[in-house]
Structures are given as C-alpha cells and as structure tokens.
Amino acid sequence: MTDDPAPESTSDTVEILPPPPGLSEDIIAIIAGVVLLVLCFALTMGMGERQVEGEGDNQEVTAIVNPLKTWVGKPGGWDRNPVDSFLGGGEKPKPTWQGTLGVMLILAVFLSLLAPLMRPAANPGHFLVGFLILFALATLSYVLAGQSFIKSYNLEYALWALIVGLAIGNTIGKQAFGAFGEAAIRTEMYIKTGLVLLGAEVLFNKLMTLGQPGILIAWVVTPIVLITTFWFGQRVLKMKSASLNMTISADMSVCGVSAAIATAAACKAKKEELSVAIGLSLCFTAGMMVVMPALIKAMGLDEVVGGAWIGGTIDATGAVAVAGGLLGDRALEVAATVKMIQNILIGVIAFGVAVYWTTRHESEDGAKPKVDISEIWKRFPKFVLGFIGASIIASLIYAYADQGDLLVSGTTAVTKGLRGWLFCLAFVCIGIDMNFRQLSSQFHGGKPLILYICGQTLNLILTLIMAYLAFKVFFPGSESAIP
Template structure:
C-alpha cells in the first residue's frame, strides 16, 4: 500500500496542475469587487448576480484542490471539508470586500491583512467552532501560493531592468540577515525564531518567513507569530515612509529603492511607491522583485545549513545527500521550477496570458492562508509570547533595516 505523500509534494502537484490548466486556457472567473464608498455602492456590489457565480467558482476550485490533497494524504473527509471551507471562503471574501472600500484601497492595505484580522477576531472574541476547523490548512495553502508566486518571478524582468536593484538586494539581504540573526541571539531566542525573523526582515517578509519555516520544519505557532509581526509593522512603514522620503528630498530612484528594500509586503510596497509617483514606484517594484528572486536561493542555503547543523544531527551521524534531499522543502523547488518555466521555457504569449490568472489564484490562496492563521492565533500572543522578546527583536531589526537600506540606496541609486 502506498504511503501518504508529504505535504510539500502535494502542494507542488496542486500548484503545477493549476499552472497546466491555466496555460491550457482555463481561466477561472474569480470574485472581484469594484471600489465603493457608501451603502448604495456597497449594495450594488453585493447584488451583482455574477458575484455569486464567481464565489462558487472559487469555492469549487479550492475544494477540488483540497479533495485532491486529502486523497493524496489518505485522509478524505469531503462533507466536513466542504462545510469548513465554505466558512473560510466567506471570511476571505468579506476581507476582500473591506479592502475594496475606496478609503482602504487608497491606503493600499492588502486583503491578506484583513483576512488575518477577521480570523483573529473570530479566534479571540467569538471562538472557532468545531465545524470550521477541518479546512484550516494554513501551510498547504501558503505552499501552493508560493509555488504559484514563482510563475510571476521572471528572471528576464530583473535582467532587463538592470543590475542595480539586484546589487542593492544582495547587499541588504546579507547584511540585514546576519545583523538580525545576531540580535535575536542577544535576545535569547531559539534558532527557529532567529531563522524566521532574520529571513522575514531581510528578504521579503511573509514569503521568506514561510519558506524558512518549511526549510527548517519550524513550529507553526512561531511562524504565525512572525507573520503577524510582519503585517502589523508594515502598515506604519507604508503610511509614513513616503512622506519621510518627500520631506528629505530624496530622488525618485533613491526613495523607490528605499521603500522596496524595507517594506515587507508587495502590496504595501506598491501603495507606498504610488504615493511617491510613477518613477519611484518603478524602482520600488524593481528592488522588491529582486529580493523575491533571492527567496529560492536563500531557502536552499538555509535548508542546507539546517540539515548540516550540529543541532540537527549528532557528530557521529553526518548527513549525506539523501538526508539533505529528504529535508529540503520541496515547495521551494516548485517555486524555482515555476520561475524557470515561465522565464525560459514557455512562449511569451502563453506567459502573458497565464500570469494574470495565476496571480489572482495565488492571491486567493494567500488570503485563505491568512484567514487560517488568524483562526489559529491568539492576538494576545503577538506581543506576549516569550515576554515580548521576538516582537522587540523584530522591531529593532526592522529599524536597522530602514537605516541601512537607506544608506545603500543612496550609494547604489544616488550616485554617491
């Protein structure tokens, strides 16, 4: 009898099956909300007949993926899974409805933040009912989303935009990662927290924390803690940094490179860059994109280090290639393969046609994942876990990131 597949392989299979279907011409019509700013406009949104159909398509698409995942894992419970998933999808769609409000939209706050906050509200105020728990598959949702993210990280875009963004990203990632790792050690945090916080601050926030947690088989509670910190700290950075850049008289190139190199979520980077104008947005996106490209490479080396570390194996049992392969997170391999596929293999026409749908699906997988994170997290734990030491270390490391990245942005893009 065949053994159940590992969750990493299941995520890769589902993601590449999704890619194959979309490249073959299947573009699911997912729910979209137009901007609204009053009750009449809100009702006009909710009363659209196609909205119910689009929501049904989303539900069936995710349900089909989950049923396949459960079948591969030898744990199929279709009725309980469908009922639970329906609740999670409704919560995620409510988060999207909130973010389509004109005021919220102008601030550039992402749907994943409200998905997290709604999940936190239910978990901490109302309590999570038993029927809602079967489809809480946080890691699976995130891993599928990360593999799909690879389809939108094209090496050609970075090369054509020039090497300055990649140069800044390499300098910042290495310096900030090692500083944060050292700082977390000074705060007495364990190695799992040190790895996840260092990657989140230095590389690309949520995605980096998730990839790192997968590489080291980290504690889910610690991962949820780090993700919550990333999303919460990103909000004031997104709101205030553009005005600081304007007050300091930064050029659009320097300002954009600074924003893209420090703000930890892609949506917040775009929102902050938009406040600075088209040119600043271009540089912010370039630098953020360059950091995303480094994600797969960083996850590989973190996995390699963790596997070879004395903390993981005894001195008498040095791991070989088989051990390294077994412990290496397969979803990172899926991310890299998807990026290579869309960068160098598929025809440009197929890439341009498929990227939009894959981006939408990736966003929904992440939104569902953050809803699940909220449902599994106690809000009080965010600043009370381990007496608040992870939160304090994260904030100090982010402050270092802000000032160090600003200096590098001036050196690389300011002509100093």
C-alpha cells in the same frame, strides 16, 4: 513492566515528523500550483482573445485575454452598502460577483479532488464544506478591505483576514468547525500553493531591466541583514527560541510571509512562532507602505532611489506596489523589480537555513559538525522547487514563445487572482489557529518586537545607502533603462 513513554508530539511544528501516510503539503502545493499554471497557460495560448489595435497592415496585438479572466476576481470597492462590492457602484458599475463565484468553484472543486491525497487524508465532502466556510470568511475580509474609508488607509485584505480569523479563533475556537475544520484548515498548503503561482510572475528576463544595481541592492543587503539580525537575537537579546529568531529575521529581511513560511519549515519553527513572525510583518508592512512614500518625498529623494528603497525594505509584494505607486510610475517599476529580485532569495535562504540548522545549530556541544544530506533534504521546503520551476518556465515562454510577453501577462492576470485568494484563505487560517494565550508566551520580555524593530532599522539604513550607491555612484545612468 511498563511501556516506554511515548515520544513528545511534534504536531505544533511546521513539518510533522514522522509523517503519516499521504503527500506532504509541499508536494500537494507543487501539484496544485503546476496544474493551475499549466491549465491557465493552455487556455491563454489556445483560447485567449487577441485584442488588436490599428488597421490593415498596422494592426498589432496588444493583449491576450485568458477566458478565465472574467471568472477570477475579488469583491470591489464600496462606500455605504457592502452589496456594491459585488454589484458595483457609481455611474459605470462593474459587477464582481462572477469573479468571486468563479474562484470559489475552481478552488473548491480542484482542492476537494486532492483532499484524499493530503497528509493527513481528508474526506472530500468534509473538505468541501470546511473550504466553503473558510471562503466565506475570506470573502468577508476582501469586502472589509474594499470599504472606501478603510481603503484610503491602505489596510489590505491580509490584515482583515487575520483579524477575522483571530476573532473566531479566540471566541468559538477552531473546535467549533469540527471535522470540517480539521479537513480544510491547512494554512501552509494554501500559502505554499500561492507561492508556486507567484513563481510565474518572477521573470528572470524582466529582472535584468535593472541589472547590476537591482541585484546589488537585493542580494548584498538581504544576507547581511538576515545574519546580523539572527546574531543580534541570539547573542545580545539572548532569545530562548533560535527558530523564532531565524523566522523573524528571514521574514523581515527577505520578503515577509513568503520567506517566513519557507524558513520556518527549514528550521522546524513552531506554528505559534510562525504566527508571531507573520503578525509582526503584517503590522509593520501596513505602517511602512503609508509612511515610507511620505518620508521619501520629505527627504527629497528621486523616484528611482526611493522606489529601490521601498522594494528592498517593505515585506509584501503587494504593499511594495502600493507604496511605489504613491511615488510614481518609475518608482513603482523599480520597487517591484527590486522586490522580485529579492524574492528569488526565498529558495536560497531556505536551503541555507536547512544546511545551517542541520550541520551547526543542532550539533551537540563540542561535537564536530557533520553534513547529513538526507536530513538537509528532509528539512528543505520542497515547494520552493515549484516556485523556481514556475519562474523558469514562465521566463522561457516570455523570452522565446511567439508573443511570449502577452501570453505570460494574460496567464498571470488569472493566477494573480487565484494567488490572492489562496493567501487570504491562509491568513484566515493563521488567525483561527492563533490563540492569544499561547501567543503571549512568545512575546515574553518583548524580545520579538525589539528584534523586528532593530532588524528593520538596520535594513532601512543599509538599503537606502546601497540604493544611492547603486544608482548614483556605481552604475549612474542605469535608470535610463526604466520606461
């Protein structure tokens, strides 16, 4: 009598079932993100340097500088000699090597201590060696992005990190890292920890600067585009993988990589499907943040409407800031605020997808859908709770603490730097894991590309219409609240 065949492996999905011993990447991300945030807030409150302007009774504290600020940075710009990215160039050189070294030490030590708690558990020594290799590759990505000619085309670090990872993953391969790679290449942990840190930057108080028009643009258009794009992929393009369809739809309609990670976990998308969505997002983001400001100027749109259009359509928050800044300060403020309002939907969309996938999509044909709360909770990406919690705590400090605005800005000046490095590490890992042969099967017939183009086109049209209606028809004059 033979044994029953082993169940098919699900190691290529975002969430591994059944889980081995240890804490999931979501829980590790929450622990890591919360500890880093608490540490940074505590240092800002207790040891932050107050910068004062004025004299006597007219003195005013204008900034609170976290003592870690000089120890958290990234390589700077350079022209001909890449060493200048660390030592600084020009008449007033600003060395950046200390900030790069500081981030490496903070993350290497902290994450290595968490390594035994991870799933699967990792040897701290193996994790440390693997992390240092990944950090070197991430540093290379930052250096490449800082070259003056490359920087003039706004080719951000994320794209270079992906390219560096792809070059390794499709030549020597992930297996070349051995046990060190197995311990340290943890894409979702890095990016989810970064997203928890991002929560402290999404302040409910600031979001109300634009109030109703910002909410109208971000919260009305986004669900319409998401649902329509998913329907189009399933009914018109007839995509074989519904999870790939949903991941691309969320990536394109909400906020790029962040939404893709959360949605992929909720619908159990395969890792190569997540890689396809992220790859499409990065490529289109790089183009849109260059083309959209020029297009807005050519169309004669004002900064407010143009900024809202950028904030609601370009995927990455950093790219939104770059594109908005090319239009002007007011456009930058509007674009960043609309994008932050849209970022709140990450948790809502993830929960909605988890419910839909459990009660509708995976129900048997003809069977009555049923709500399984335990399955919904299992699917729900827990790190989103860390993101929301960080946002609430930072918003409360901003609103009620003495000099709360300065405490939050002093803290996020550090956490932004840590978040950028965590994202860069994640993109390197994505590239290493991305095998062109496996990836090519996901582009069969070009349907993912067609889906993204059609969905983004709809997004561009609806967001522009809604931005004009919000600021010029429904709430005229609301832009006066923008400094």
